[in-house]
Amino acid sequence: MPSESPPSRAHIDAVELTRDLIRRPSVTPADAGAMAIVEETLRNLGFACRRMKFGEIENLYARWGEQGPNLCFAGHTDVVPVGDAGAWSKDAFAAEVVDGVLIGRGSVDMKSAIAAFTAAAAEAIEAGQVRGSISFLITGDEEGVATDGTVKVVEALAAEGEHIDHCVVGEPTSAETFGDMVKVGRRGSINADIVVEGVQGHVAYPHRAANPVPVLVRLLSALQSRKLDDGYPEFQPSNLEVTMIEAPNTATNVIPGVARARLNIRFNPNHTGRQLADWFDIEAWRAQGDFKGKITVTSSISGEAFLTERGHFTDLVAAAVADVTGAPPELSTSGGTSDARFIRALCPVIEVGLVGKTMHQVDERAPVDEIRRLQQVYARIIARYFES
Missing domain, CATH: 3.40.630.10 (Zn peptidases)
Structure with a gap:
């Protein structure tokens, strides 16, 4: 054979x-x-x-x-x-x-x-x-x-x-x-790191401190309250998800000096990454108000x-x-x-x-x-x- x-x-x-x-x-x-x-x-x-x-x-x-x-x-x-x-x-x-x-x-x-x-x-x-x-x-x-x-x-x-x-x-x-x-x-993806820097102090003397937590909560509430869109042909609606919140503080009687958050938006063609980053900055400016501290938003666009x-x-x-x-x-x-x-x-x-x-x-x-x-x-x- x-x-x-x-x-x-x-x-x-x-x-x-x-x-x-x-x-x-x-x-x-x-x-x-x-x-x-x-x-x-x-x-x-x-x-x-x-x-x-x-x-x-x-x-x-x-x-x-x-x-x-x-x-x-x-x-x-x-x-x-x-x-x-x-x-x-x-x-x-x-x-x-x-x-x-x-x-x-x-x-x-x-x-x-x-x-x-x-x-x-x-x-x-x-x-x-x-x-x-x-x-x-x-x-x-x-x-x-x-x-x-x-x-x-x-x-x-x-x-x-x-x-x-x-x-x-x-x-x-x-x-x-x-x-x-x-x-x-x-869908596109954008991340944002938010840092609110305040003034640490004793909870009994709030006038001597600047609590960053309410400011961060106010900013996140404003961002989450907006309905981004109803979808786009071939795409599901855009969604914003808060992925981290922290205010490093081990004491019960101390107003923290800093609060941080992280979020991500998966977005359809109704938006661009740049437009969303600009929106973050606008809302941060509004949340600042008369707050004595500082709000910093760092955006990172992963893709359109x-x-x-x-x-x-x-x-x-x-x-x-x-x-x-x-x-x-x-x-x-x-x-x-x-x-x-x-x-x-x-x-x-x-x-x-x-x-x-x-x-x-x-x-x-x-x-x-x-x-x-x-x-x-x-x-x-x-x-x-x-x-x-």
């Missing part, structure tokens, strides 16, 4: 590649060798790979092909901390498969997506389906402060004239069942709201998901922020990934079957993209 032919160099097992990546404990901002695995795998497939390091963050841009259109996949190798390691049923970085489920930090968010798209791209290239280019934009700074990752790579690529036509981001977008939702946009308008690209992705699941996904803008907020400066972007229920949790886990189905979805996206 003739011997079996060796497996193709282009064949990649998405589950095994995911396990290899999980075994690299790349807790943000550490890399731990995860980026090298992605780079070596893509280089072996014929991709031209460029490490783009900013600060201490490892980033990678890899491209197969020189002609357009250029379909890009974006993702991140960094993961959030394990938390209580003793609460895990398995070592968070052992990447064990138990009863068909892969357990490990990054299994959902989002090393599996990187592996699945890599496997799909390898098969598409070998099959001659790619009439153009496929690229990867991988960062190690998505779960961290996100200052030296995708945003810097996007700026550098734009300055160089690198053209990306469309992008798929591998965030875990499915809500309840695999493929039930993809993200076509995201954006939407990839429905059209050929969104239809193509939705059809690819339906090819595998049998039902079209919901096109949603819900959830938190992602690096798509930076990539949209280059091209239309859509996010497609696994069910996100266990991301950032103890025993983060992904069914092996769903990782393989995600590979099938990505394969259909690639095939449909270069057919059109």
